[in-house]
Every structure is written in C-alpha cells, then in structure tokens.
Amino acid sequence: MSNDPRRLEILLVPEHVEGHPDHDGASLIAAAIRSAVVTPTGETGASGYPRYTGEGMEADIDPATRTVEALLVDGAEIDYGLSARVVDPTR
Template sequence: MTPASHPAPDRYTVVLRPGPPGVQDAKGHDAVVRTARVEATGATGVSGYPRYEGEGVQAEIDPESRAVEAVTVDGEELPYGWTAQLADDDPGRRRT
C-alpha cells in the first residue's frame, strides 16, 4: 500500500522513550520521558507520510503501520537511543 492510499487520522499521541520499547524505569514501569498530542498539518513529509505537529514535536507518521518517522523535539533530533512511538491506546481519529 502506498503512503497516500491509507486515510490519515487527524491527530495522534506521540510517546518518547529513552531507549527501545519495553525499557523500564526503577519502579518497573515502561519509561516515558514525554508525550505530545500532534495534529495533522495537511503536508506530506520527505518520507511520503503525513506530517504532524504539536507540543514541540514534529513527526511524519505512517497511518498504516503507525511508524513514527523524521521526529524532532523542540527543533532538535531525538537524543541517541531514544525512540518515538504512538500511544497504544490512541488509534487516532479518522477524517470524515
């Protein structure tokens, strides 16, 4: 499926973690450094996926696989080893 062939939700919640998914903090919880609610800009990014922005986070998100691409936070690339993913309980809202 091509990036443009899958409808893109209006918004997502991006979760930033200090390492690969499953890394836990000292209390045994999945470590989360920051979350951001991002909204569709209407633009397509260099990856070919819709561009989203909000709360200092800019990202291109594949609506089919939910992969988060080309992420910047407060205008900077993610620190080495950090990951960005979508919140598990946030399917996004489909455009009508």
Template sequence: MTASAEPGRADVPARYTIVLHPGPPAEPGSEAERDRETVLRTARVEATGALGVSGYPRYAGEGVQAEIDPETRTVEAVTVDGAELPFGWTAGLAEDARPD
C-alpha cells in the same frame, strides 16, 4: 475525524499522541524492557496537511514534529523542540491512540 494530508486522501488521522521512551527496543521481560516503559515525554500532534520528506503525512504540536505512516502507525521521522531525538530515545504512538 480525518484530515487530508494530500488531495484525495481522507484516510489520514487528524491527530495522534506521540510517546518518547529511553533506549532502543529490548527483549520481552528483560530489565531493559521495563526501563523502556518509562515515558520521557508525550505530545499531542495534529495533521498539518502536508507530506514530509519520508512521503508520509506530517504532524505537529507541543514542540514535536513527526511524519507518521497511518497504515502501520510507525513514526518515520521526528524532531523535538527543533532537534533530533537524543541518542537512544525512541518515538512511538500511544497504545490507545486511535485515529480521530
């Protein structure tokens, strides 16, 4: 099932699971990469039907608001509980998060 965030766009997924990790991306196989695998929080977000400031569809749920590029599956903007991510945290999509 897809939601249309803008008229004529039926290709926007209805929901995603956002995963928050500590720290920036690290070199493959490094200790920092293993630490980055730690999940600090997840949130299931649903399409709001609006476009965000970035121009990508806006999603919200479980205290998280995000703008996600559906083509690259990149989280372009995100707030958690009304605030920016804490320094060093990164947001991505769950690996098994396929468009619904």
C-alpha cells in the same frame, strides 16, 4: 478523503524500556520521558508520509503502521537511546 488519524500521541521512551518484552502500552506511557498530542498539518514530509505537529514535536508518521519516519523535538533530532512510539491520545 484522507484516512489519516486526526490526533495521535507520540511518546519518547528510553530504548531499553521500549524493547522490553514485559512492557505494554500502559507501561510505555508511564515510562515516557516526554509526550505530545499531534495533529496532521495537511502536508507531506520529506519521508513521503503525512506530517503531524503539536506541543513542540513535528513528525512524519505512516498512518497505516503508526511508525514515526522522521521526528523533531523542539526543532532538534532526538538523542541516541530514545525511541518514538505512537499511541491513541490519552488526553
């Protein structure tokens, strides 16, 4: 039996927002330029971590640390200056 979370939310935020010490989870959600609720596919990505997909995003996520190890948005890599953060789904 897997301990992988069944649903996660990926937030794309500008790096200047993500790195600011005064920003907590709620302000990251408010500052996100895009978000997607993703679910595990049952596959392992090239990074070796479980693959999650949903709402145009495909990501390899370390479930223990919630670190996004690989990410495609609408089939493309994200632009420089953006950061991907994982939170519990808000919807």
